[in-house]
Amino acid sequence: MTQDRQASGSAPIVHLSKLNKHYGELHVLKDIDLTVTPGEVVVIIGASGSGKSTLIRCVNGLEEFQQGELEVDGNTLLPNGKATKALQKIRTEVGMVFQQFNLFPHLSVLDNVVLAPMKVRGWDRDRAEATAQRLLARVGIGDQAGKYPSQLSGGQQQRVALARALAMEPRLMLFDEPTSALDPEMIGEVLDAMRELANEGMTMMIVTHEMGFAREVADRVIFIDKGRIAEQGRPEQIFDSPQQAPTRSFLSRVLKH
Amino acid sequence: MDVTFQFNWQAAFASLPHLVAGIPYTLLISFGGLAIGFFIGILVGLLRISRTAWLRWPAIIYIEIFRGTPVLVQVLFIFYGLPQLLGGPINALVAGIAAIAVNSGAYISEIVRGGVQSIERGQSEAGLSLGLSRGQAFRYVIWPQAFRRMIPPLGNQGIISIKDTSLFSVIGVGELVRQGQIYIATTFTALEVYLMVALLYLVITLSLSLALRLLERKGLVGQ
Numbered sequence: 001m002t003q004d005r006q007a008s009g010s011a012p013i014v015h016l017s018k019l020n021k022h023y024g025e026l027h028v029l030k031d032i033d034l035t036v037t038p039g040e041v042v043v044i045i046g047a048s049g050s051g052k053s054t055l056i057r058c059v060n061g062l063e064e065f066q067q068g069e070l071e072v073d074g075n076t077l078l079p080n081g082k083a084t085k086a087l088q089k090i091r092t093e094v095g096m097v098f099q100q101f102n103l104f105p106h107l108s109v110l111d112n113v114v115l116a117p118m119k120v121r122g123w124d125r126d127r128a129e130a131t132a133q134r135l136l137a138r139v140g141i142g143d144q145a146g147k148y149p150s151q152l153s154g155g156q157q158q159r160v161a162l163a164r165a166l167a168m169e170p171r172l173m174l175f176d177e178p179t180s181a182l183d184p185e186m187i188g189e190v191l192d193a194m195r196e197l198a199n200e201g202m203t204m205m206i207v208t209h210e211m212g213f214a215r216e217v218a219d220r221v222i223f224i225d226k227g228r229i230a231e232q233g234r235p236e237q238i239f240d241s242p243q244q245a246p247t248r249s250f251l252s253r254v255l256k257h
Numbered sequence: 258m259d260v261t262f263q264f265n266w267q268a269a270f271a272s273l274p275h276l277v278a279g280i281p282y283t284l285l286i287s288f289g290g291l292a293i294g295f296f297i298g299i300l301v302g303l304l305r306i307s308r309t310a311w312l313r314w315p316a317i318i319y320i321e322i323f324r325g326t327p328v329l330v331q332v333l334f335i336f337y338g339l340p341q342l343l344g345g346p347i348n349a350l351v352a353g354i355a356a357i358a359v360n361s362g363a364y365i366s367e368i369v370r371g372g373v374q375s376i377e378r379g380q381s382e383a384g385l386s387l388g389l390s391r392g393q394a395f396r397y398v399i400w401p402q403a404f405r406r407m408i409p410p411l412g413n414q415g416i417i418s419i420k421d422t423s424l425f426s427v428i429g430v431g432e433l434v435r436q437g438q439i440y441i442a443t444t445f446t447a448l449e450v451y452l453m454v455a456l457l458y459l460v461i462t463l464s465l466s467l468a469l470r471l472l473e474r475k476g477l478v479g480q
Contacts, residue, residue: 062382092388102383106401115397116387161383168387 012071013038013172013203014059019068021054021227028054029065030227038171041204043214043235046224047250052207055224056174059205060094061087073171092120095165099177101157103149103164109136110145113164121168128167135163139193155186159193166197173197175206211254215239223247262448269449272440276453279436283461286350286432287419290357294418295411297358298365305370316366323363329424332356336428349430353422361418368410372403412469416462423458433457 014036021029028051036042044052057063059072064081071077073093075086104112113132117123123131136142139159141152149157158178165173175194179187191213198204198217208214214221214235221238223231225246231238239255242248304316323331336352376399384394426435437454441447 060386062386088388088390091386094386096383096386098379098383098386100377100379102377102379104380104383104398104402106405116384116389119393119397120388164387174386 010038012036013073014205015069015071016058017069019058019065019070021051021058021063021065028227029058032068032229034222034229036172036203036205038203039201041198041202041206041217041219042222043206043208043218043220044222044224045208045211045214045250045254050224051227052224053176056096056176056205056207059172059174060091060096062096092168093170094172094174095168095170096174096176097158097161097165097178099180101149101154101161101181103157103161105149107148108145109141109147109149109152109160112149112160113167116164117167131167132163135166136160138196139163140189153186154182155189158182158186158190162190162193162197172203172205175204175208177207177209179208179210209254211239211251223250225250265446265449268444268446269453272437272444272446272450272453275440276433276436276450276457279431279433280457280461282350282430282432282435283419283422286353286357286422286425286430287415289354290422291361291415291418293354293358294361294365297362298369301362301366302369302373305366306373320363320366323359324367328356328360328421329427331360332425332428349425349428352428353425353430353432356425357418357421360421361414364414364417365411368407368414369403371410372407373399375406376402408469408473412465415465415469419461419465420458 012035014034016032016034019029019032019034020027032055034055044055046052054063058065058070061077061081064079065077066079068079069076072090075083075089077083077086077090081087103109104115107115110129110132113135114123114125114128117128117131118125133142133145136145139162141156141159141163144152144156144160149160152160162178178194179190182190187210191210194204194206195213195217206214206218216235218235220232221235222229223238223242223244223246225244231242231244231247238247239251242251301316301319304312305320307313307316332352335355336347336349339352340346380398380402381394384398385391389397422432423434425432426438429435433454437450441450444450
């Protein structure tokens, strides 16, 4: 499953150059240069507060940046939150799964999934529901479509969130620590669904602490340290022979247990 | 002093038909005013949380003025004061409805603001990340959840406004208290009549409480 999709030579779907983000005094992202090609699975690792979540939240404009350039699927985002039209287009083509699931608690599972395709893509209910049912079945919750999110386990909720994002037929999926809020026994079911998605060729940017999963699924692992890309490469390269001291120190801390 | 007074149940019940004539006015002023106040509240409440200062400030000023002055003064101003500006009299019923509207509108603005701001940031982020516009995310994701949380404080405000209408006897509108005063003027049965007036207010407010409780229970699905 680790065929080299990076080298495919197709036009990048995500391109960041010299991206800088500040929260007031805090310099969160420093000169980030990053290119993701279609079909590639990029896993971003790093300590808490290193800026890895902020990085992927910049990609769909949930965070603004102050300097640099960001291009997603041919749409350019400018510093300081300008270009709303491009932003809207990017968000339509980029799906996101959040740490806290963020399902809509007032809507049934089915309505969670059909909302955006109907309101944004303009699909009629029949088409949206057919797609939703297919996606829910695919992530193993086809029989729960009438329930409300609060009636589901955390693992089921996160799989609904995945189906909800996929219903928009995104060209790129962002995952912001998708298993960090789950009970240990539910992590596997969510990772399985993500693994399947990766095998189907979805372009994915994943922030996670699941190193075993990263090693198995990633085409490329990026290690972020204090807002800077400290090291990147193929998973076996990063996990087995890290070149940088911060990478070695981080991995020795997280891989010990 | 020899206290020989006895509560006269007959007088109390005899007053009821007269008092009941005030209920339509009480209900019309309260619910008419609250309905308009609700729209004012949504509008001003949303302006209040706008990120644009020149939209936010008028809302803040509105809220501070109408929340910070007594509703009695507001109705006196509208009924006696405004005609001097407008050059013509204002109907007492209209003045009462207007006073409840502007007053409850100020409080409801804060209820709307609190309700909307209580919805976790992740909800609008999830909506936006799916490609919904800000307006769509508000309408389909934020507002339905915020409204559910607003029901208990809205019920509270409804009950307060219903009771506030009792002050409007001063402008001569024929609501419950006014009917009581008129009846007492000829029968001198203040104890009995005011007890009946109080009971009638209770019937109205308890009905509202009950209705809201049912609405809330219905709204609990999916939370």
